[in-house]
Amino acid sequence: MTAHLSRRSLLGLAGASAGAFLLAGCGNDESADPDGPQTINWWHIQNTEPMLPVWAAMAKEYETAHTNVKVAIQPLENEAFKTKLTTATQAGSPPDLFQSWGGGVLKQQIEAGLVKDITDDVKPWIGSLLPVSVEPYTVDGKIYGVPFDVGMVGFWYNKELFTRAGITAPPATWGELLTTVSKIKNAGITPIALAGKEKWPAHFYWSYLVMRIGGLDALKKAGTDHNFDTPDFIAAGARLKELVALSPFQKDFLAAEYGSPDGQAATMGNGGAAMELMGQWAPAVQASSSTSKKGLGDTLGFFPFPSVDGGKGTSTEVFGGGNGFAVGKDAPPATLDFLKTLLEVANQRKSATTGAVLPTVKDAADAIADANNKVVASTLASATGFQLYLDQAYPPAVGQQVNDSIAELVAGSKTPEQIVKDITTVAKSQ
Incomplete structure (x- = not known):
């Protein structure tokens, strides 16, 4: 990332x-x-x-x-x-x-x-x-x-924490994910670990939501037209705000790094959160960052990013x-x-x-x-279908603005409508 x-x-x-x-x-x-x-x-x-x-x-x-x-x-x-x-x-x-x-x-x-x-x-x-x-x-x-x-990139989850929260199967839709997060939180468990300080982990959520709502074509068109100020991109931000509104992340997540001893990977590896959205390297970094240096082992599971009802994309299109x-x-x-x-x-x-x-x-x-x-x-x-990470697929300045804007959205300082205008301004300047 x-x-x-x-x-x-x-x-x-x-x-x-x-x-x-x-x-x-x-x-x-x-x-x-x-x-x-x-x-x-x-x-x-x-x-x-x-x-x-x-x-x-x-x-x-x-x-x-x-x-x-x-x-x-x-x-x-x-x-x-x-x-x-x-x-x-x-x-x-x-x-x-x-x-x-x-x-x-x-x-x-x-x-x-x-x-x-x-x-x-x-x-x-x-x-x-x-x-x-x-x-x-x-x-x-x-x-x-x-x-x-x-x-x-997909969701890595702690099977034991899911069971403790009464969840019998990973969520397949965005609505089910929100319900899952609520159930986990009600069980007194932190639903999601996030490295808010490093920004790129949060961009995974928005990118996947754009894919599920607008399909891969929306991302390709934005890259060609240099325009992110469209209904699909705004809708992705709105859906991400639905998740953020549930306060699903660990304490002080906005200051958390990814690989530090108290960061996102360590939080997962030490059993401090039920899920993280991360790439294929997640289990290894969870293990190396955890106190035991072993991670979750057989307790760790994986599921693809859920589909969004009414979206043009499908859960078989992947981001990574x-x-x-x-x-x-x-x-x-x-x-x-x-x-x-x-x-x-x-x-x-x-x-x-x-x-x-x-x-x-x-x-x-x-x-x-x-x-x-x-x-x-x-x-x-x-x-x-396959989409490269947005902060790599687009020119560096655009990719950085995507990361910065999503961080602002998650922190609550910018709206879904504002961030797409900011990204578009940078894209058109390239």
């Missing part, structure tokens, strides 16, 4: 192990000789268990097999990554290999000449990946990034994205070979085994062990 895939990724606290790394070191002035000494500066946001050590081990294995190559890793928390990458790209010095969710942000990086066209380089093996996973990284028929993870890597303009020759190594079947299986990654390599799908992740994968596989 802007990642957001949020971010939409493994998020959490940036630990001391992240290490120091100077922006001035982003560019790579080393020789283009593929056999000469090379340093790959790699920035990623898998900065907590379980993927932090997995990536580190893969880099170490690569260095052992390629003695002329050093992989300098910079793990960063999601928001810190976006801030640091913006500074680096504005200076024209992107890292060699860095986290990307594709979409509008990647398109701007392409237009600025900051990333490499890797179409020819990946042609021999890109066919081993799920086609839908590559779409966000493909611009005008050319490939500029490679996804290692793909998934969707993947995590991938783009290659910086000055990356040394070994970078693409290292990227290929990360996407090898064996390494994708290692990533999938952690439960934190839904692999993009088709032959690695058999390594998905977690029951909930299997549900996510099957739901995604049978989806009738």
Whole structure:
């Protein structure tokens, strides 16, 4: 989330192990000789268990097999990554290999000449990946990034808390969701955990409601016409206000982060709330953020975002994205070979085994062990439509305004009518 895939990724606290790394070191002035000494500066946001050590081990294995190559890793928390990458790209010095969710942000990086066209380089093996996973990284028929993870946003829920509140089945409609929230609250349980401070988690609700009410076409049309001031977008805000009016979130949610010890993921992982709307990485971050470091285990369940009565969209249309890597303009020759190594079947299986990654390599799908992740994968596989996170799909300024506006709506400082005007003003200025 802007990642957001949020971010939409493994998020959490940036630990001391992240290490120091100077922006001035982003560019790579080393020789283009593929056999000469090379340093790959790699920035990623898998900065907590379980993927932090997995990536580190893969880099170490690569260095052992390629003695002329050093992989300098910079793990960063999601928001810190976006801030640091913006500074680096504005200076024209992107890292060699860095986290990307594709979409509008990647398109701007392409237009600025900051990333490499890797179409020819990946042609021999890109066919081993799920086609839908590559779409966000493909611009005008050319490939500029490679996804290692793909998934969707949905509701993760605590089965024991649902049972305690007398709920026998997950809600299938928006009306049922509101009723479920009320029942949970009446049972003395916090219905929903939300990281209000980071904004992007709240944008999931509004985005899904637009999809359910207006269908995918409404979002595509808004992106083309630069106009969000339409009945469907306003209605989505009104429906979200219905939820907010129930005061469903944990105490002090507006100040809560996502991956901090008292944040959204920890609240879920410690059994402090019954639900959260989050991507496929949720169980892993719940576990790493929880006091026990184990999360909810078999107590955790998953259900798709409900349908909205009378809406043009359906519950089989999904919202989400993947995590991938783009290659910086000055990356040394070994970078693409290292990227290929990360996407090898064996390494994708290692990533999938952690439960934190839904692999993009088709032959690695058999390594998905977690029951909930299997549900996510099957739901995604049978989806009738797909929408990338709005804060990634649209140009960065528009995506940021979406996040800011939804935060204002949830906080009660702006109305559904006001936020669509604000988003439209920014969209038309691009």
